Amino acid sequence: PRSEVFDAMNAKDVTRLALSLRRPRTATGLVLPELTRDLVSVRPDMARLAAFRRITDYPDDGRLPLTYPQVAVFPTQFALLADPRCTVPLMGLIQVGMQIVQIRPVMDDEAWSAKIKLANGRGTRRGFEFDVVTTVRVAAVPVWEGIAHLLVRGKPLGRQSESKGDRPQQELKDPPPGICETTWDVAPETVRAYARVSGDLNPIHLSALTARLL
DSSP, X not given: OOXXXXXXXXXXXXXXXXXXXXXXXXXXXXXXXXXXEEEEEXXXXXXXXXHHHHHHOOOOSSBOOTTHHHHXXXXXXXXXXXXXXXXOOOTTOEEEEEEEEESSOOBTTOOEEEEEEEEEEEEETTEEEEEEEEEEEETTEEEEEEEEEEEEXXXXXXXXXXOGGGSOOOOOSSOOTTOOOOOOOOXXXXXXXXXXXXXXXOHHHHOHHHHHHO
């Protein structure tokens, strides 16, 4: 099946994507441009949403699953990274974290808008890290925000360029009140099914072999 990433990208975006794959795979000298994209009047594809719920076990209660806005805007995030003004190499790009803040649930039948931007480019011991920040609004009121933390691996960039977020953190003996920690063991076939429904067919996620190659 075709990835929904490509279904949602126009011909110019697909061309840019092909050209972006030729970018040098290095963290040296990267500077993150101030780029944004806007989406308006977004409504979920109900068949895709139903498939997402089947795979993730989110309830069909009329409210979008907490992580679904990230899935819905992923093609636009991908197109933003493929913009020729962005020099970040896409091959081997690693997502090292994700933060989501939901102010209120988004209903299945609500139309919403989103602003996606690149932010917080920083040199760290691991290479070059940056964020893709997505803000979802309903009737101009913010209701959801997601921050994806991405890494371009490379040589250490020196102590003066390290960010605070890259410093080792003291391990918590007990989570703070209201916070719990959970570990999931996810079967490979579930990972591949999720990749198909989310449109995120990153080879790093699909098998140990392709992850090592990249």
